[in-house]
Amino acid sequence: MMRVCLTALMALAGAGATVPDAFADGRLEARYRMSLGGLELGRAALLIEVDDSSYIASGSGRLTGVVQAVSSGKGTAGARGLVGRGALAPRSFAMEAVSDKKTESIRLAMNGAGVTDMRVEPPVFPSADRVPVADKDKKGIFDPMTAALVMVPGTEEPVSAKACDRTLEIFDGRQRYDLTLSFERIDQVKADKGYAGPAVVCRIAYRPVSGHKPSRTGVKYMMKNKDMFVWLAPVAGTRVLVPFRASVATAIGIAQMEAEAFETKALVGTRSTPAKAGLP
Template sequence: MRASLAFLAAFAASVLAAAAPASASSSFDATYGIWLAGFPVGEADVNSTYDGRRYRIDVQARLVGLAGLITDGRGAASATGRVSGERVAPASFAVNSASSKASRTVRMGLSGGSVSAVEILPPLPEHPDRVPVRASHRRGVVDPVSAFLFPGRGRLAMDDPGQCERTIPVFDGASRFDIVLSYAGTRQLDKPGYSGPVLMCAARFRAIAGHREGKEAVRFMEENRDMAVWLAPVEGSRTLLPLRIEVRTQIGTSVIEAQRVSIDGGGVARAAAR
């Protein structure tokens, strides 16, 4: 449950880059709903700012309803860094997840795409089957929050299928993995805050290091073909807004979907002009 909260918070924070054109300051607020096997189980509030170069993201996630009564689950995540064209350059990352039974905090500093410092409290237990994290695994990476910033690719139109085609190298302080995206289709979406085309990107998980080799949960995620993210072009910017993510888990499909979106205190994301 703690790992799920951290993942959900990280995904919810992916909305930052979509909030701001690359040349202007912007603020962004959103609420994401979280469902598991068709039942509402949580919410995540996102607050982010962007001054044209530097970003900051703050996320608060919590379980609700029966799930919240059982585990009192909650999580918080934050990240800072810069966006330059297609390149995301994180500077700091922190996440705290807690339940009624335990909690864990991860803090990480990055510079030039490489990890400079990591603190995990309490430390992860030692396991002989854990794949060692080498120095090379800490280079050319992004943190889990910054991993889901979606600057537009090159000169492609923002609704071009090629916007889905990317591999994101992620390091969360303990594990190194890739998120591999590919185009799966386009659909029209009409909901409060957005009306227009949505790119449906299939997602795959690829473990690199730090995981426990042969662990059932890792094998399940690597073989999982039921993962997707929906990306919407944002008017006036070279950015994409993640509106929905779907992940099949071992206990049912998890869905995270934007319920409320506010840009600069009142604006909402709209279809990019064609």
């Protein structure tokens, strides 16, 4: 269940959303605290740079607090893609995760038609209780990192109900699933460092498509879960929104991710090429 919860916390964006022709360059550096039932679970960092032709997103995370005493874990992820014809076009995604029990890595290459190449370690072996991933499930999808960017079309205020009007079709190399967002309200949020202002709150509904085991308790729980939310805040000077906070109800408490630092600015000159977002 925890893996599904963390996936839901991080994959919260806009599949196929259009963007206007006039689009400023922007950069976000954010640091998050992750908790479960009020106890610190881990720390994460996110770095995003986007302009009118391309984007780069990278993130990292690690377990901390009481959880670290019983299980170590850390990971990094990154994605690159194009911005063209009014939509995000992912081109590559990479993820690595290391714990005291296993090491996992995923590499995806994509074009306009979908996934063109993938490497998953350890591999997913077919089993009678797992829904197989079909070729069609790898088409028209977003990777989890690209799905962390919400582009809102039009000229109206991006922090609006329109940001939540979307269904995210996500493939993470192992599973294909949908996250459907719906408007809940507008809240005021404030980071210890950086952004203070409005955020649009979207309710999330999870629907597995393939790669999952329908009989698993965690999958059934998340499908019925009505208490999953994301707070989306703007990247200054752009029409991009990024998660400021996310929460998922679990059987043992509320899993939450919240920004402690959320610093955005317009890009000037040549963009950098971030490799990994640093951890606090």
